[in-house]
Amino acid sequence: MVAAALVVLAGAVITVLVATEASEPDVVFSGWFESQLEEAADSDGGDVAAIMAASIVLALMMVMLLFFELIYKRKPVMFLLSSTDHGIATIDRSSICDLVESTALTFHNLRDVTCRVGKQGPDLMMISCRASLALGTNMPEVTAELQSKIKESVEELTGLTVLQVNIKSKYESGQNKHMALR
Numbered sequence: 001m002v003a004a005a006l007v008v009l010a011g012a013v014i015t016v017l018v019a020t021e022a023s024e025p026d027v028v029f030s031g032w033f034e035s036q037l038e039e040a041a042d043s044d045g046g047d048v049a050a051i052m053a054a055s056i057v058l059a060l061m062m063v064m065l066l067f068f069e070l071i072y073k074r075k076p077v078m079f080l081l082s083s084t085d086h087g088i089a090t091i092d093r094s095s096i097c098d099l100v101e102s103t104a105l106t107f108h109n110l111r112d113v114t115c116r117v118g119k120q121g122p123d124l125m126m127i128s129c130r131a132s133l134a135l136g137t138n139m140p141e142v143t144a145e146l147q148s149k150i151k152e153s154v155e156e157l158t159g160l161t162v163l164q165v166n167i168k169s170k171y172e173s174g175q176n177k178h179m180a181l182r
Helices: 002-019 034-042 046-071 093-104 139-158
Strands: 078-084 087-092 110-119 124-134 161-172
Touching: 002 034, 002 046, 078 093, 087 093, 093 110, 093 124, 093 139, 124 139, 139 161
Parallel strands: 124 161
Antiparallel strands: 078 087, 110 124
16 A cells, blocks of 8 residues: 555656646656656646646545555554563553543443543553543542552553542433433
């Protein structure tokens, strides 16, 4: 996918160069798209503008494609659990998210939760969660308990230090629209 995007990007750049007469149509290997490039070189007025616009849009799309391809190829963030003479033990960010979400879903009036874990140092983390609570739930009380339980659970089960647990909460009405009382 990356190679194809690079080829298309190069083609778009070459087309712009030829259409603006900054380069000759024989810039690419003999015979490759030479007739199309000669037509671009012979164009004038509105045709040149259309060719340039299409080439620039195509080039920008390929740059975006390359950007997203390279972003998703990054290695997962790992936290060091222990290091001994026998080797190292690590846990990845998604496993911590799974732990946080399963811990949070034990709360009675919590409908849904998603989380992100940020690395603040070799064994330090910050956790951010979005929680949907049943309508009528005491939000300050539940979010404070949730923060405490998540911090306690992650620190106890991983040995890592949780600097902060940030909760963004909202009410979610149920199907029957009854208020949940605690």
